[in-house]
Amino acid sequence: MSRSLTARQQNVYDFIVKTMNDLGYPPTRAEISRALGFKSPNAAEEHLRALERKGAIKVIRGTSRGIRLPIQEPEAANEEGLEEPAQGLPIIGEVAAGSPILAAEHIDRYCPLPPEYFTPRADYLLRVRGLSMKDAGILEGDLLAVHRTERIRDGQIVVARLEDEVTVKRFHRQGHVVTLEAENPDFAPIEVDLRHDPLEIEGIGVGVIRGGSGQAL
Template identity: 85%
Template sequence: MTRPLTPRQQNVYDFIVKTMNELGYPPTRAEISRALGFRSPNAAEEHLRALERKGAIRVIRGTSRGIRLPAQESEPASGTDAQPEASSPHGLPIIGEVAAGSPILAAEHIDRYCPLPPEYFTPRADYLLRVRGLSMKDIGIMEGDLLAVHRTERIRNGQVVVARLEDEVTVKRFQRDGYRVTLEAENEEFKPIRLDLRHDNLTIEGIGVGVIRGGNGQALS
């Protein structure tokens, strides 16, 4: 960051950082507007452009969550989240149906590759999972979309996760209180899944970091 921020710009920047730390992906313009009391998303857009001019963020045009933090992008991967490259020279693998009990990135699960670099998403994506059903439709994750997934076991309450329950892989919002875990749908027609980790098996395959609408390449990261 080469130039100082105004107090309002600092508020916007802090909200972006807070959202990315808590949920794993950046806020939309509408979410920034609601959180900071702007009259419209256009006001949020003006602040984002100012932050970009000052080098605080990088904005990817044409995406609702296309906000990147240059400081995070320049940090090398470390700790337990450091993963081998999941992408091939062809791009990110697209995972379709997942066979019971087998690794999610097994070759037989890969339908094809999407020509996007892992670094297009923040944190970087390891694979794209084709969404089945409408349990997350209220946050814009629809049937047939591709969910960009970052492989990690470091998750926080409120994040959208890819979870393996016995022989099923599902996308839900994660909440944990001690041994009790609730996987919440974003659709009132679906009941939450409640688990007790003392006797229920749960594996977190990663967190959602973006969506490609309808699997057609229109990324909403």
């Protein structure tokens, strides 16, 4: 850490570490607020930004559990005699409801491709299920390279979380209504009213791997 923490920041940091040790994934802003008695998740967000400025954590924008601890770098793991983490892009299989997409239990294996192989760089590979995007060249069993970002443009292919389901669709927004369109006439579009319905974007598609070769979307 570049600078020492205040007492309250230390409490937030300790809770993050405990949650990750106990559950395997970081807490949400709401969970931090409830645990530490903050009036709103905004207060937790302010502390997270302060912790990030001081080098205590890294925050991944646009995801509710996007908190990373720098102490989990390979050097720290090796000092404790732990196995060095696998290199490459994590391949995400089945995603359990309510848990972060990069939780350890979702990672089938690692693909030995650097993130910079794709533009913009990929953060993970998602195993595609079904044929709803077949007309965009994304087929059952393909690996969709995903870049995590909160900046979504109309018409982009996104990985979206709708309550208990993670789906790949083309993103369109008009006012408070988001339409997630399939690239297959057999599948009806999904409409989400942001005033009432939960929607989380896990990232945008930046490439497809099929048969061991990368193809740009």
